[in-house]
Amino acid sequence: MLELFAFVGLPYMAILICIVGVVWRLRKDPYGVTSLSSQFLEGKQLRWGSLPWHFGILLIFAGHLVAFLIPGMWQSLMSVPWLLVSVEVLGIAATLLCLIGLGVLFFRRLTTGKLQKTTKLADFVVTSLLIAQVALGLMVAGGYRWGASWSTGTLTPYVWSLVTLSPDVSVVRDMPLPIQLHMTGAWLILLILPFTRLIHMVSVPIHYLFRSPQKVVWSNPRRHEQAVTARVTQESRRHFLKAAFGLGTAGVLLSVGVLDKLGRFFQMPGMHKDEEANLLETRLRRLQLTAEEKELELERMRAEEIFVARLSELNGQAGKYFIDYAMRPGLAFKGEDGWPMLLSAKCTHLGCTVGNQVDASGRILCPCHVSYFDIKTGMPNPGAPAKAPLDKIAWVVRDQNGSEVATESARGSRTGRIDVAIADTCSLYIVKSLTLEA
Numbered sequence: 001m002l003e004l005f006a007f008v009g010l011p012y013m014a015i016l017i018c019i020v021g022v023v024w025r026l027r028k029d030p031y032g033v034t035s036l037s038s039q040f041l042e043g044k045q046l047r048w049g050s051l052p053w054h055f056g057i058l059l060i061f062a063g064h065l066v067a068f069l070i071p072g073m074w075q076s077l078m079s080v081p082w083l084l085v086s087v088e089v090l091g092i093a094a095t096l097l098c099l100i101g102l103g104v105l106f107f108r109r110l111t112t113g114k115l116q117k118t119t120k121l122a123d124f125v126v127t128s129l130l131i132a133q134v135a136l137g138l139m140v141a142g143g144y145r146w147g148a149s150w151s152t153g154t155l156t157p158y159v160w161s162l163v164t165l166s167p168d169v170s171v172v173r174d175m176p177l178p179i180q181l182h183m184t185g186a187w188l189i190l191l192i193l194p195f196t197r198l199i200h201m202v203s204v205p206i207h208y209l210f211r212s213p214q215k216v217v218w219s220n221p222r223r224h225e226q227a228v229t230a231r232v233t234q235e236s237r238r239h240f241l242k243a244a245f246g247l248g249t250a251g252v253l254l255s256v257g258v259l260d261k262l263g264r265f266f267q268m269p270g271m272h273k274d275e276e277a278n279l280l281e282t283r284l285r286r287l288q289l290t291a292e293e294k295e296l297e298l299e300r301m302r303a304e305e306i307f308v309a310r311l312s313e314l315n316g317q318a319g320k321y322f323i324d325y326a327m328r329p330g331l332a333f334k335g336e337d338g339w340p341m342l343l344s345a346k347c348t349h350l351g352c353t354v355g356n357q358v359d360a361s362g363r364i365l366c367p368c369h370v371s372y373f374d375i376k377t378g379m380p381n382p383g384a385p386a387k388a389p390l391d392k393i394a395w396v397v398r399d400q401n402g403s404e405v406a407t408e409s410a411r412g413s414r415t416g417r418i419d420v421a422i423a424d425t426c427s428l429y430i431v432k433s434l435t436l437e438a
Contacts, residue, residue, distance in 0.1 A: 014191035021194025053101025059094040174351035312424040319356035342393035349386035
């Protein structure tokens with residue numbers, strides 16, 4: 001229930017409240033839709049806090065937006081190693097800029113007497129939430145490397161499922177806690193946006209670029225000369241901004257071809273009967289898979305033992321997949337001593353299913369982000385994205401009469417003996433009682 005609220009209920013609630021709140025503020029309090037700049041009260045610290053914060057957050061926001069709008073092209077770009085490293089380094093640098101800027105702004109609010117009279121509790125709440133969000137982003141970038149690459153296959157489909165009103169939390173359900181908190185923090189920031197200084201995001205004065213210049217006549221010659229100089233400077237700046245805006249518009253128009261599929265999606269043309277039939281068939285297959293998964297889960301809830309394989313079917317070169325009591329994939333191998341070795345097949349980095357082929361060094365590969373795990377110890381290779389070893393799974397071997405021959409706990413302690421003469425007639429099981437003890 002908490003999972004559905006955090007990844008489905010909260011996003012839709014945040015979007016709805018944000019839209020309604022912004023419209024309400026624009027209608028009821030149009031002059032209050034501003035950041036209420038405090039530069040005239042204190043400007044020196046503001047410069048060292050505001051500039052790093054805005055520069056860093058604009059870079060980060062642009063990276064997230066591009067990965068969301070054109071995931072296919074972004075994934076192709078991130079497949080180039082030097083470009084992926086450059087994007088990761090740039091993202092971490094921008095995150096550090098954000099943290100420095102927010103720290104200065106927070107300290108400025110706490111220590112400047114003039115600002116304390118105009119500071120509200122909401123200002124500290126917003127700043128604290130932004131600091132936590134940026135810190136979580138830095139934690140994700142450092143602890144789960146190459147996010148610019150793997151996010152297009154996990155987070156982007158999740159956000160698109162929300163946009164298409166068919167929320168799918170399966171891609172984020174097994175994400176590590178810092179990533180889940182980072183996503184939840186984004187929705188919370190969107191939720192409070194209409195009621196805080198963040199509302200100034202929707203009041204960017206673009207119309208200033210197109211309004212007629214104001215003419216001021218001074219009676220004092222010296223002031224008149226200064227005014228003329230200022231006007232020339234203002235006109236030059238305005239022409240520069242117009243040129244920049246024109247170049248930006250041209251870039252957007254050139255991107256129309258890339259965003260063609262996105263535009264066609266929002267047009268939502270009517271489907272043919274064949275397309276409707278294919279859609280219904282796809283939904284039916286999903287329902288059938290869900291039903292099969294629930295039946296398998298119910299079977300594991302009731303069964304005290306789950307058959308894995310006969311010992312004669314196991315070897316040390318290719319593991320046999322099975323599903324454990326927690327509905328997670330597992331792998332069964334045969335060791336050099338003839339005893340079974342059971343490991344979880346769920347990668348400890350982001351939950352991908354590892355491969356079952358053993359290389360010359362006795363390791364199996366997680367194909368998602370290239371982590372190698374030793375099948376004897378479960379430990380990942382040094383420098384791998386995964387840091388924790390694969391969990392060992394407890395098992396029991398029974399002979400053809402159902403008698404217990406040998407067991408091994410998840411901690412590696414063994415009992416019994418496997419006789420080579422009858423090994424091929426024995427069967428391997430995972431047992432609920434041994435799993436609960438682990």
